[in-house]
Amino acid sequence: MTDTTDNPYEGLYGGDASHWAFGTGFEDPLATLGDTRVPEGVDPRDLAAYAVMLADDALVLSHRLSEWCSNAPDLEEDVALANVALDLLGQARLLYARAATIDPESVPGVPDGSPVPAEDAYAFFRDAGEFRNVGLVERCDEDFADAVVRLLLVASWRLAVMERLRAGSDPVLAAVAAKAVKELAYHRDYAGRWVVTLARGTEESRRRVQAARERVWRWRAELGATHPVEERVAQAGAGVDPAAVDDEVDAVLRQVWDAGDLDVPPREAVPAPRGRDGHHTDALTDLLEEMQSVARAHPLGRW
Amino acid sequence: MRTPYEVAAAVTDPEMPMLTLDDLGVLRDVADDGDSVVVTITPTYSGCPAVAAMRDDLVRVLDEEGFDDVRVEVVLAPAWSSDWISARGRRALAAHGLSAPGPAPRRDGPVTLALTPTRRDVRCPRCHSSEVAVTSEFGPTPCTALYRCATCLEPFEHVKEI
Numbered sequence: 001m002t003d004t005t006d007n008p009y010e011g012l013y014g015g016d017a018s019h020w021a022f023g024t025g026f027e028d029p030l031a032t033l034g035d036t037r038v039p040e041g042v043d044p045r046d047l048a049a050y051a052v053m054l055a056d057d058a059l060v061l062s063h064r065l066s067e068w069c070s071n072a073p074d075l076e077e078d079v080a081l082a083n084v085a086l087d088l089l090g091q092a093r094l095l096y097a098r099a100a101t102i103d104p105e106s107v108p109g110v111p112d113g114s115p116v117p118a119e120d121a122y123a124f125f126r127d128a129g130e131f132r133n134v135g136l137v138e139r140c141d142e143d144f145a146d147a148v149v150r151l152l153l154v155a156s157w158r159l160a161v162m163e164r165l166r167a168g169s170d171p172v173l174a175a176v177a178a179k180a181v182k183e184l185a186y187h188r189d190y191a192g193r194w195v196v197t198l199a200r201g202t203e204e205s206r207r208r209v210q211a212a213r214e215r216v217w218r219w220r221a222e223l224g225a226t227h228p229v230e231e232r233v234a235q236a237g238a239g240v241d242p243a244a245v246d247d248e249v250d251a252v253l254r255q256v257w258d259a260g261d262l263d264v265p266p267r268e269a270v271p272a273p274r275g276r277d278g279h280h281t282d283a284l285t286d287l288l289e290e291m292q293s294v295a296r297a298h299p300l301g302r303w
Numbered sequence: 304m305r306t307p308y309e310v311a312a313a314v315t316d317p318e319m320p321m322l323t324l325d326d327l328g329v330l331r332d333v334a335d336d337g338d339s340v341v342v343t344i345t346p347t348y349s350g351c352p353a354v355a356a357m358r359d360d361l362v363r364v365l366d367e368e369g370f371d372d373v374r375v376e377v378v379l380a381p382a383w384s385s386d387w388i389s390a391r392g393r394r395a396l397a398a399h400g401l402s403a404p405g406p407a408p409r410r411d412g413p414v415t416l417a418l419t420p421t422r423r424d425v426r427c428p429r430c431h432s433s434e435v436a437v438t439s440e441f442g443p444t445p446c447t448a449l450y451r452c453a454t455c456l457e458p459f460e461h462v463k464e465i
Binding site: 076083087090159163174175176186190192193196252 | 346348349350351352378379380381382383413414416417418419420421438439440441442443445449465
């Protein structure tokens with residue numbers, strides 16, 4: 001193999017420089033995992049669709065959080081939200097890679113000659129209608145209070161789901177969940193502390209966090225609304241029925257509302273249309289247009 | 304000639320080069336059947352961007368040592384813990400101005416919500432003062448928090464317990 005240790009700039013000139021477009025290496029991070037067989041009793045198409053749902057939630061929220069980088073109230077929050085975004089991006093990559101090994105037919109087609117791996121095909125070569133994320137993660141933040149209230153809701157719910165998924169029958173999803181639990185625990189703490197800080201801060205910060213919660217809360221009910229795919233995968237022992245964690249999530253959120261001296265908002269009806277069915281707001285279309293622009297303009301990774 | 308394990312164990316972490324992959328606890332196994340070498344590593348965090356660099360470094364140094372059939376496998380379970388950082392690794396962190404992690408939290412049952420700042424028994428890696436304050440729970444890499452020493456006034460990174 002070529003020795004690049006003497007000249008770290010070797011890759012900048014000559015040879016095939018395709019890797020500069022999409023990052024270093026096109027390998028599937030899970031391609032080397034030992035046993036990636038699908039557990040018995042689960043429809044592989046369902047299990048792959050389930051993995052994509054969990055991946056889409058993480059990818060879309062990761063992108064929204066990354067928009068705060070250089071825009072947060074202070075440098076520490078820039079760094080914090082970028083860290084949380086990176087964790088979620090990592091979870092999304094592993095889940096996409098798993099979906100591809102379970103059901104290769106679920107991997108979107110890419111333009112001829114494109115070298116991108118499956119995870120990039122899911123992220124960059126699907127339109128909004130093919131995304132299966134919940135509506136809560138795609139909405140635009142109006143201010144920092146929006147960002148921390150939304151992160152509190154998503155992290156509380158995803159942590160509850162992932163805690164159960166650790167015991168699921170799919171060894172890869174269970175392993176992804178075990179890592180995710182450690183990360184989501186501090187995401188939730190971070191968001192919860194900020195919600196309390198804003199609620200108990202100044203008149204203005206309290207007004208802002210209350211307004212943010214009113215805007216965000218209408219998306220809460222969708223988190224506990226079970227999709228038929230989630231139901232089937234959960235019944236087969238490989239996934240988690242989100243309705244089963246609804247009360248637990250409310251109990252966690254109530255601790256934050258109480259600490260912030262905020263009232264407990266009532267349950268609301270599930271908003272329509274549903275993100276898990278591929279129905280989304282314009283916010284997702286706009287997000288994808290930006291996120292996918294480079295990969296779609298240069299599908300071969302060359303310019 | 305060094306064994307494949309000795310070669311792999313000496314490869315350093317791309318982001319914290321004072322630590323070897325072995326000291327960091329990322330190197331899980333090195334199997335050598337005489338023809339090929341299989342190195343098993345595990346990422347610290349899900350989003351660890353250094354896995355590809357670790358893999359390339361392992362293949363390169365083993366190739367330089369004469370092992371030309373090398374495969375690097377990534378495992379996710381069991382999930383990495385800061386408890387896996389070796390005693391030598393902890394000394395290396397301190398020698399480079401980073402504070403080593405305390406014991407990782409042990410959890411039985413649901414993860415509890417923590418609305419007050421994380422309390423840690425942290426000392427300044429430069430002057431050993433215990434008069435330190437956290438400035439940010441998040442640092443330049445996912446694994447560190449930022450602290451400042453009230454005695455010598457120097458800022459430092461603390462490797463978080465996970």
